Amino acid sequence: xxxxxxxxxxxxxxxxxxxxxxxxxxxxxxxxxxxxxxxxxxxxxxxxxxxxxxxxxxxxxxxxxxxxxxxxxxxxxxxxxxxxxxxxxxxxxxxxxxxxxxxxxxxxxxxxxxxxxxxxxxxxxxxxxxxxxxxxxxxxxxxx
Numbered sequence: 001x002x003x004x005x006x007x008x009x010x011x012x013x014x015x016x017x018x019x020x021x022x023x024x025x026x027x028x029x030x031x032x033x034x035x036x037x038x039x040x041x042x043x044x045x046x047x048x049x050x051x052x053x054x055x056x057x058x059x060x061x062x063x064x065x066x067x068x069x070x071x072x073x074x075x076x077x078x079x080x081x082x083x084x085x086x087x088x089x090x091x092x093x094x095x096x097x098x099x100x101x102x103x104x105x106x107x108x109x110x111x112x113x114x115x116x117x118x119x120x121x122x123x124x125x126x127x128x129x130x131x132x133x134x135x136x137x138x139x140x141x142x143x144x
Contacts, residue, residue, distance in 0.1 A: 017129040018054030029080040033073040037082035045116035056128040060103035065092040
């Protein structure tokens with residue numbers, strides 16, 4: 001009986017971890033939640049942020065920041081692209097402060113440095129698990 005309880009508990013905890021969505025299930029963030037960095041920049045590059053599927057925080061949007069400016073509100077299984085000048089950029093995630101539900105009441109701030117070259121894209125992935133919460137990871141889209 002104890003073994004069964006332990007196994008069920010582990011399965012429930014594992015269910016909170018996120019997973020990479022299949023490409024056919026990834027959808028773009030709707031235009032009304034893309035808030036900045038959408039205009040093409042001549043000689044610029046691109047930052048692409050993809051949010052995994054999963055149960056943790058699935059009812060909430062995550063705020064995506066570029067150079068500490070709110071750029072989008074992203075849901076599970078969504079992807080957003082941002083047009084940026086070349087050079088060093090800061091990509092971050094945080095709570096969606098524009099939400100007036102419990103989703104805006106927590107604390108979340110994760111940031112990564114990105115070096116964007118002319119005509120190139122830097123990719124990031126928002127993941128979550130029950131122990132660490134949310135994390136922002138550099139991603140290689142070819143590794144899928």
